[in-house]
Amino acid sequence: MTPSPLPPAGQNSDAGQSSDVPTLLVKIFGKDRPGITAGLFDTLAAYSVDVVDIEQVVSRGRLVLCVLVTAPTVASSGELRATVHSWAESLKLEAEIISGIGDNRPRGSGRSHVTVLGHPLTAESTAAIAASITATGGNIDRIFRLAKYPVTAVEFAVSGVATSELRTALATEAAALGVDVAVVSAGLHRRAQRLVVMDVDSTLIQDEVIELFAAHAGCEDEVAEVTAAAMRGELDFEQSLHARVALLRGLDASVVDKVRAEVRLTPGARTLIRTLKALGYQVGVVSGGFTQVTDDLKDRLGLDFASANTLEIEDGKFTGRVTGDVVDRAGKARLLREFAAEAGVPLAQTVAIGDGANDLDMLNAAGLGVAFNAKPVVREAAHTAVNVPFLDTVLYLLGITREEVEAADGLVD
Numbered sequence: 001m002t003p004s005p006l007p008p009a010g011q012n013s014d015a016g017q018s019s020d021v022p023t024l025l026v027k028i029f030g031k032d033r034p035g036i037t038a039g040l041f042d043t044l045a046a047y048s049v050d051v052v053d054i055e056q057v058v059s060r061g062r063l064v065l066c067v068l069v070t071a072p073t074v075a076s077s078g079e080l081r082a083t084v085h086s087w088a089e090s091l092k093l094e095a096e097i098i099s100g101i102g103d104n105r106p107r108g109s110g111r112s113h114v115t116v117l118g119h120p121l122t123a124e125s126t127a128a129i130a131a132s133i134t135a136t137g138g139n140i141d142r143i144f145r146l147a148k149y150p151v152t153a154v155e156f157a158v159s160g161v162a163t164s165e166l167r168t169a170l171a172t173e174a175a176a177l178g179v180d181v182a183v184v185s186a187g188l189h190r191r192a193q194r195l196v197v198m199d200v201d202s203t204l205i206q207d208e209v210i211e212l213f214a215a216h217a218g219c220e221d222e223v224a225e226v227t228a229a230a231m232r233g234e235l236d237f238e239q240s241l242h243a244r245v246a247l248l249r250g251l252d253a254s255v256v257d258k259v260r261a262e263v264r265l266t267p268g269a270r271t272l273i274r275t276l277k278a279l280g281y282q283v284g285v286v287s288g289g290f291t292q293v294t295d296d297l298k299d300r301l302g303l304d305f306a307s308a309n310t311l312e313i314e315d316g317k318f319t320g321r322v323t324g325d326v327v328d329r330a331g332k333a334r335l336l337r338e339f340a341a342e343a344g345v346p347l348a349q350t351v352a353i354g355d356g357a358n359d360l361d362m363l364n365a366a367g368l369g370v371a372f373n374a375k376p377v378v379r380e381a382a383h384t385a386v387n388v389p390f391l392d393t394v395l396y397l398l399g400i401t402r403e404e405v406e407a408a409d410g411l412v413d
Ligand SMILES: [Mg+2]
Pocket: 199, 200, 201, 202, 203, 354, 355, 356
């Protein structure tokens, strides 16, 4: 068909944008096979209609294709309907054609992405979350699955309610249901997030590094006790760090290699980092643990940034002291800012992930703070929480689908 001439400046002649133009919604449902979309549009092309909107979903081999087109002339409208129905019948498809006016209703203001992670995701949880969204006055505009592995992740696009209000309502619901729900505001900044900074102990790795050293020094129980109290926020981090490191005094520095080999990455850690790197993110770690381990992780995982405390070594033995400024709760937030400045990424476009009380300042300073299998005090204060033991599920909170994760997998050696 001949293209329409361009509209004069300032005048909107786009039929699809105009609210008073008659339109037809054509819905096709049935077994998916190649050529359905081409066939439908071939049929419609005979009536010189314009496409206003198209949405297609295929679920377990069943297709739902919804096409919104400008209505043809009144004289040919009946013929269009008859032709589409007979085309659909010839392919054993169902067709429904509904007359109306204009385009889709504009989405409301206050737009958010709600990601729900379930393992499994039950109908009961989904019902409760949808009901909560409705109760806040929000409207669910779209729903789609981000991933089925290692958890079922679905994303709801919601409008009509402020993100903070939705987050508060759903946080309560999620805790009651035992699913993870993340609410982030929609908009360009979500696509622009370009720096992810992680805690190390019990986040990137499953271990607490000082406990690994302590096992070699034979003071594991004493150290574990102090670590647990510090992570619960009951002890000043710096004092507890010095107390624990002092217990390592005299330990042979050759244990560093042993501890590096003992460190167990959290499931999904490699996938998370590989995918982020393939998508152009910069990735760093900050740790209240030790550079003797984080520098090795930086090399092994191809991280852009790493900072931690350094165990002082003299004559091949630990002195029981750390050197330089202590990386504590405030230090972690400061390092996030430094990494962001160095990466050229505004703080609002950073993501921080951590599990302990000493991660709280960093989680709050980041654009998105994710409490990962965190202590309750951290979970309650963070923007969002992940309580399944797979680090790659954080990707779904950023709106990255499993397909994209697998595509990134194919890009690297
Ligand atoms: Mg930690």
